[in-house]
Amino acid sequence: MPEIRNYTLNFGPQHPSAHGVLRLVLEMDGEVIERADPHIGLLHRATEKLAESKPYSQSIPYMDRLDYVSMMCNEHGYVRAVEKLLGVEAPIRAQYIRTMFDEITRILNHLMWLGTHALDIGAMTVFLYAFREREDLMDCYEAVSGARMHAAYYRVGGVYRDLPDQMPQYETNQFRSDADIARKNETRQGSLLDFIEEFIGRFPGLVDEYETLLTDNRIWKQRTVGIAVVSPERALDLGFTGPMLRGSGIAWDLRKKQSYAAYDKVDFEIPVGVNGDCYDRYLVRMEEMRQSVAIIKQCVHWLRENPGPVMIDDHKVAPPLRGDMKDGMESLIHHFKLFTEGFCPPVGEAYAAVEAPKGEFGCYVISDGSNKPYRLKIRAPGFPHLAAMDEMTRGHMLSDVTAVIGTMDVVFGEIDR
Amino acid sequence: MNDKVQTQAQQRHDALVEAITEAFAGQGCEVVHRLDEVTLTVPRDKLIEIAGVLKTDARFGFEQLIDACGVDYSHYGKSEWVTTASSSSGYGRGVTRAETSAEGGATRYAVVYHLLSVAKNQRLRVRVFIDDEYPVVDSVVAIWSAADWFEREAFDLYGILFDGHPDLRRILTDYGFMGHPFRKDFPLEGQVEMRYDPEKQRVVYEPVKIESRTLVPKVIREDNRYIDEQNNQQGGADA
Numbered sequence: 001m002p003e004i005r006n007y008t009l010n011f012g013p014q015h016p017s018a019h020g021v022l023r024l025v026l027e028m029d030g031e032v033i034e035r036a037d038p039h040i041g042l043l044h045r046a047t048e049k050l051a052e053s054k055p056y057s058q059s060i061p062y063m064d065r066l067d068y069v070s071m072m073c074n075e076h077g078y079v080r081a082v083e084k085l086l087g088v089e090a091p092i093r094a095q096y097i098r099t100m101f102d103e104i105t106r107i108l109n110h111l112m113w114l115g116t117h118a119l120d121i122g123a124m125t126v127f128l129y130a131f132r133e134r135e136d137l138m139d140c141y142e143a144v145s146g147a148r149m150h151a152a153y154y155r156v157g158g159v160y161r162d163l164p165d166q167m168p169q170y171e172t173n174q175f176r177s178d179a180d181i182a183r184k185n186e187t188r189q190g191s192l193l194d195f196i197e198e199f200i201g202r203f204p205g206l207v208d209e210y211e212t213l214l215t216d217n218r219i220w221k222q223r224t225v226g227i228a229v230v231s232p233e234r235a236l237d238l239g240f241t242g243p244m245l246r247g248s249g250i251a252w253d254l255r256k257k258q259s260y261a262a263y264d265k266v267d268f269e270i271p272v273g274v275n276g277d278c279y280d281r282y283l284v285r286m287e288e289m290r291q292s293v294a295i296i297k298q299c300v301h302w303l304r305e306n307p308g309p310v311m312i313d314d315h316k317v318a319p320p321l322r323g324d325m326k327d328g329m330e331s332l333i334h335h336f337k338l339f340t341e342g343f344c345p346p347v348g349e350a351y352a353a354v355e356a357p358k359g360e361f362g363c364y365v366i367s368d369g370s371n372k373p374y375r376l377k378i379r380a381p382g383f384p385h386l387a388a389m390d391e392m393t394r395g396h397m398l399s400d401v402t403a404v405i406g407t408m409d410v411v412f413g414e415i416d417r
Numbered sequence: 418m419n420d421k422v423q424t425q426a427q428q429r430h431d432a433l434v435e436a437i438t439e440a441f442a443g444q445g446c447e448v449v450h451r452l453d454e455v456t457l458t459v460p461r462d463k464l465i466e467i468a469g470v471l472k473t474d475a476r477f478g479f480e481q482l483i484d485a486c487g488v489d490y491s492h493y494g495k496s497e498w499v500t501t502a503s504s505s506s507g508y509g510r511g512v513t514r515a516e517t518s519a520e521g522g523a524t525r526y527a528v529v530y531h532l533l534s535v536a537k538n539q540r541l542r543v544r545v546f547i548d549d550e551y552p553v554v555d556s557v558v559a560i561w562s563a564a565d566w567f568e569r570e571a572f573d574l575y576g577i578l579f580d581g582h583p584d585l586r587r588i589l590t591d592y593g594f595m596g597h598p599f600r601k602d603f604p605l606e607g608q609v610e611m612r613y614d615p616e617k618q619r620v621v622y623e624p625v626k627i628e629s630r631t632l633v634p635k636v637i638r639e640d641n642r643y644i645d646e647q648n649n650q651q652g653g654a655d656a
Contacts, residue, residue: 040588040589041587041588041589041590041591044589044590046598046599048599049598049599049605050605053605054632054633055633058633084452084453085452087452234562236480236481236535237480237481237561237562237563238562238563239481239482239483239561239562239563241483250535252535257538258426258538340633341633341636342633344636344637344638344640346640346642346643347494347643348451348452349452349454349456349542350452350454351454351484351531351540351542353483360483362483362484362531364484364486364529364531366488368493368494368495368637369494369637369638369640369643370496370635370636370637371633371635371636371637371638372633372635374492374493375486375488375489377484377486377529379483379484379531383566383567384563384566384567386566387563387565387566388562416589417589
């Protein structure tokens with residue numbers, strides 16, 4: 001009789017389904033997991049310490065690099081915390097722009113999650129479909145900020161600039177035929193809002209398309225139904241937020257309950273799961289994409305009707321216009337002070353959270369009255385989710401680990417910070 | 418914007434301050450209600466008791482620990498950009514770097530917990546001050562499971578020990594890392610750098626070669642717009 005013993009399996013840190021650099025040490029009994037110990041920090045860049053060494057406004061681009069698939073939501077959490085500390089509020093048009101881009105970001109994030117989650121547990125096609133749509137949304141990012149991903153578009157006191165009147169178009173080149181370029185430019189003839197409107201017009205049909213591939217798919221259900229069930233009580237105790245909490249049946253959404261930006265002026269529903277398993281969390285996120293479309297539609301409508309400023313007119317916080325600087329001494333001084341020293345918020349501390357696609361993204365800022373944050377703590381939604389890895393995988397098979405990583409929607413930029 | 422939401426939040430917070438004042442009277446706590454946020458500072462030896470009440474008592478119902486983090490207050494309120502004695506040569510200001518020294522004392526460190534009540538839709542910040550000599554605080558893992566990794570992180574980055582934590586290991590830094598990098602006396606560029614040594618055929622650690630620079634000095638401005646607020650803040654209500 002051979003001796004039977006448990007063995008320890010190393011998973012990652014470089015593994016395609018680890019969604020970045022996650023090292024898991026798994027204690028296995030045959031193919032069943034007895035204990036999972038995630039080792040994180042391989043992408044730790046000390047964002048918080050870096051932020052403590054530079055003026056407030058220079059940390060905004062770092063926020064993009066936290067959760068690098070939901071960039072603008074991270075910026076939103078940070079600028080809200082600083083705005084709260086300063087006691088300023090962005091103009092209403094900037095609030096609507098932020099709401100619209102938060103929802104664009106949510107779709108971007110959920111498409112990334114859907115594609116990789118499905119790929120991890122065996123469905124190839126969805127990944128390709130999802131990335132096709134992500135391309136259009138990243139074009140919206142590019143049109144408004146100049147960068148496809150790391151936008152740095154939200155600023156303290158508003159947004160960097162108003163929405164462009166002309167959507168950038170593809171230029172003719174030697175690799176594509178003119179007819180092909182013309183076809184690609186068909187939807188880009190008008191403004192950015194026209195482009196977004198066209199996108200959200202066809203996007204619900206595309207979500208249906210993903211759903212035909214997955215929702216009633218026998219293999220998909222075998223891999224997700226009843227996997228990693230979390231009860232509502234445990235979900236609260238483990239610090240879950242966002243779709244992870246709603247998948248367990250708790251209707252908690254900061255956009256509704258502790259409303260910010262223009263979320264109290266738009267209509268949408270909070271989808272809630274029943275069983276708290278991977279399948280319910282999948283359904284919740286799919287419905288969230290449809291709700292995002294509804295929010296974007298209302299924002300586009302409002303933004304068309306209501307022109308106005310997108311930045312506050314307080315030059316102690318927001319830089320003056322370039323033109324004013326050319327012939328105004330005061331503007332020039334303001335600009336110089338803002339870009340060499342930055343602004344000094346009053347002594348105090350503030351915590352501001354947004355409903356990021358993954359859950360509650362919060363920034364806790366302590367100010368000692370200087371031009372740099374004394375302490376910045378970033379509350380990443382993925383951090384407590386991954387902490388529950390052990391509890392969620394215990395007793396499941398090795399192949400379910402990838403399903404659990406997928407359902408948690410982990411991104412190591414924000415977990416390791 | 419959000420006027421209705423804000424007045425509702427204001428009322429909830431006022432009620433919360435009242436409930437806290439009533440429940441923890443005479444325990445040496447301090448309550449501050451500022452910027453629409455309620456902060457409760459508790460003495461170190463009362464933390465577990467108070468945290469238990471905050472979670473289970475129907476008046477509070479903080480079933481969720483949203484965040485826990487360490488803070489190092491040793492450079493708090495210190496400017497790097499100081500006026501030196503004016504000289505005939507002109508420029509009389511310079512950057513003083515205080516990074517190698519950190520003052521200790523009874524309130525050098527703090528652990529800050531952010532609590533959320535889903536049922537009552539309210540938030541609370543709880544702060545515990547810890548001294549430099551003996552930076553230990555009781556672990557709240559038994560009350561909120563979410564505290565597990567947050568406390569490991571605070572231990573890793575600040576060296577704060579959590580008494581009763583089931584598995585207090587480093588979490589974010591490298592295997593074998595020395596020091597606690599988020600302490601204010603730990604340099605931003607670190608102490609060691611790592612490279613692959615082709616001769617030794619392995620990774621080696623060496624002292625960092627890059628020099629520390631201050632691009633924008635830390636400066637504290639006296640701002641007349643904020644003077645009223647600061648005066649108000651000093652008179653925090655005692656519970």
